[in-house]
Amino acid sequence: MHAYPLEVNGKTHQVTSYRDTSLLLVLRNELQLNGPKYGCGLGECGACTVLIEGVAARSCVIPAYGVRQRAITTLEGLGTRDALHPVQQAFIEAQAAQCGYCLNGMIMTTAALLRAHPCPDDQQIRAALSGNLCRCGTHQEILCAVRRAITLCLQQTEAAP
Known part of the structure; x- marks a missing residue:
């Protein structure tokens, strides 16, 4: 297990996971962000899509540890209830x-x-x-x-x- 910072929706979070734990699992299970969904687990359906440095990416096939120094945006960080994107x-x-x-x-x-x-x-x-x-x-x-x-x-x- 590794502890590392992960920048999600403009905030830095300390997370702990194995090097191969998917970004989707960290987002949903550790950070309680439910915008990205688990669909196929193979990066083929798009339900888990997040933005990494502004580019659409399938979080179910990307190790969270591998994007620890990049800005990640989930549906929750795109806009707010009061100021929708x-x-x-x-x-x-x-x-x-x-x-x-x-x-x-x-x-x-x-x-x-x-x-x-x-x-x-x-x-x-x-x-x-x-x-x-x-x-x-x-x-x-x-x-x-x-x-x-x-x-x-x-x-x-x-x-x-």
Whole structure:
């Protein structure tokens, strides 16, 4: 077991885990962050997606110890109840959830996409989200949410001093 600092959502936490313990397990079990979900455990479904230095990453296949010196953002750190991130707001407004299990991955992947490409076209959106599995069939609402998020992000950028 190793004790080490882990920067999550802008705060440094002292955690203890084996070198090969997944970031997902540390986030959920040690830090009590339930945004990232356990889906497949193979990095294929997207339910466990977090941002590492702003890039979407599958936390179920990344050892926490390996990212101990990098900034990690979970769904809980993207925005707050009082100040939602534009992507979170867009997903609410578009009612882009049914069971909600895929939402963490969809939202975090969208946030990373819009950070890298503020105005993606439909092909870029579909490509970015293609690795996130949704069994409920809310794909159209999710695409509408991403398009709404683009608008909200642009409005927020224009309003910034």
